Amino acid sequence: MSMLDPWDHASALAQRLQAPESRLMIVVGAEAWCARCREVRPDVDALAARAPDDETWLWLDMEDHGQFLGDYQPGNLPMMFVYRGQRLVSATFLDNGATLERAATGAPMHPDDIPADPGIRARLLQQDWALE
Known part of the structure; x- marks a missing residue:
């Protein structure tokens, strides 16, 4: 499956995330000024292209999706x-491709190690979020 964009696919994203066992993989970066983001982006795109049907991948750029x-x-x-279903199970700083591979497995972190949920998934569930 190809990467989806919240600007262009708001309704499709909201519908996909309604499935109780859906997996949502979100990478937040800034390609314009973050060299590490530019390095990891092709690997993110490759993983998204190979993702199973129940997995949704998003690249959210700090500037484009601010x-x-x-x-x-x-x-x-x-x-x-x-995210697995409604639950944030992992939040990982991607310092290289190996970290991306590990993070993409979605191995749950200990609940005490997961930072506060930034609310991205909840916002994606609103089909008309851009109209707010």
């Missing part, structure tokens, strides 16, 4: 968030 991200500012870039 309005969607709102006040959320990650401590490091790129950051990957993995």
